[in-house]
Amino acid sequence: MLKTRMQLLFYLSAIGLAVFLGIHMAVQHLNNVLATGDTAPTSWLSMIGRATQNGWVVIYILMLVFGLYHGLYGLRGIIIEMTKSDKAINLVNRIFIVGGIIIFAWAAYIPIALATR
Amino acid sequence: MPDKETSVTFKVQRFDPEKDKQPRMQEFIVPTRRGMTILDALLYIKENLDGTLAFRTSCRMGICGSCGMYINNYPRLACHTQIAELESAVVTVKPLPNSPIIKDLAVDLQPMFDKHKSIKPYIVQENKTEESNLTHEYVQKPEEVEEYEQFSYCIKCGICVAACPTSASDAKFLGPQALGQAYRYCADSRDAGSAERLTITESNHGAWRCHLAGACSEACPKGVDPGLAIQLLKNKMAKQALAGPQKNKKVAIYPEPKEIKPRVAVPPFTAK
Incomplete structure (x- = not known):
């Protein structure tokens, strides 16, 4: 039941995305409404400050995982719906797995490098 | 809505894979009566106007599932759809989409x-x-x-x-x-x-x-x-x-x- 588990992860990642995008909105764009205390949350200094905190690094990486998985798995679903050949579907799967890992490694490097500098 | 004395124009899709390259629409004028179904009209066409019209039918009471067709751009059972309920003077009948056509209104299921x-x-x-x-x-x-x-x-x-x-x-x-x-x-x-x-x-x-x-x-x-x-x-x-x-x-x-x-x-x- 691998495909079903992957589909459930697809739904789970959507919930995760909603949660983390909610945090992002609350901290960066609704600071006046929610009175988060930070007067300029979108300034460079404020963002670098958050990026050096471990909690935020975890949030950024989880958001990346959820966003990448949800986006790539959704796109794969659209492509395989249009694909008749099983060989082509296998090729699409491989491209998405390899592409996803490369994008993740590249994008995860930035918050990790910022946190450890 | 067609009354007792009225007629309805049927635009029926015709396609014979042995002769035609593309499906075409053919018009038939069918005299209608109260309670007449699309299947009744198709049987009228076959018996009186064009015997070469091909469609699948069997029970005439919504049980066998043979007469599924695309009637006025919606998939319906021809025997289960009265002409009056369509409230239209022109009825288009095509074969069911998403299935290959065998001939005219008969599709390969x-x-x-x-x-x-x-x-x-x-x-x-x-x-x-x-x-x-x-x-x-x-x-x-x-x-x-x-x-x-x-x-x-x-x-x-x-x-x-x-x-x-x-x-x-x-x-x-x-x-x-x-x-x-x-x-x-x-x-x-x-x-x-x-x-x-x-x-x-x-x-x-x-x-x-x-x-x-x-x-x-x-x-x-x-x-x-x-x-x-x-x-x-x-x-x-x-x-x-x-x-x-x-x-x-x-x-x-x-x-x-x-x-x-x-x-x-x-x-x-x-x-x-």
Whole structure:
């Protein structure tokens, strides 16, 4: 039941995305409404400050995982719906797995490098 | 709305793969009467106007599922659709979409039947010899029958497949008919084949490709609601993926009769 588990992860990642995008909105764009205390949350200094905190690094990486998985798995679903050949579907799967890992490694490097500098 | 004395123009799609390159529309004027169905009109055309018109029909009462057609741009049973209910002076009749055309209004439903067969549309028994040679009678409670009863009314007319947007874009998609029937058998308390059936329905072109448009449920002439069946099937698949194969409760078997009761005697003939 691998495909079903992957589909459930697809739904789970959507919930995760909603949660983390909610945090992002609350901290960066609704600071006046929610009175988060930070007067300029979108300034460079404020963002670098958050990026050096471990909690935020975890949030950024989880958001990346959820966003990448949800986006790539959704796109794969659209492509395989249009694909008749099983060989082509296998090729699409491989491209998405390899592409996803490369994008993740590249994008995860930035918050990790910022946190450890 | 056509009255007793009026006529209706029928635009019928014609296509003979041996002669035509493209389908074309042909017009017929059909005199209508109260209660006349689209099938009655097609039979009138065949008997009086053009005997070469090809379409499939059998029971004329919405049971056999033969006369599914695309009537006024919506999939319907021709025998189950009265001309009056369309409230139109022009009626277009085309073959069901998402299936190859054999001739005129007759489509090849073999792909749908192949998909239907692939999901094992029968009670799978743990004991395989019991499957072909039943030795017991099973007891089902009314609430156990209710679990699948609605979905067992499918007449395999192909209307849900014609209405389905995923079937239109993905020819390999199992389709609402097969997936609905997969749930019908998985929900049957006598069945022991859920695990293998759910493995089939989770394929690349299986239940997870359903976008829940609901067009199948809206179009189904028997009220089967295949859209609901697919959602319940997804629920079963999720449970199996997370907690392993879910077995139905062991269904009770009627005990072997210990004695044979003598037949009640025929009452004496009283009339003289």
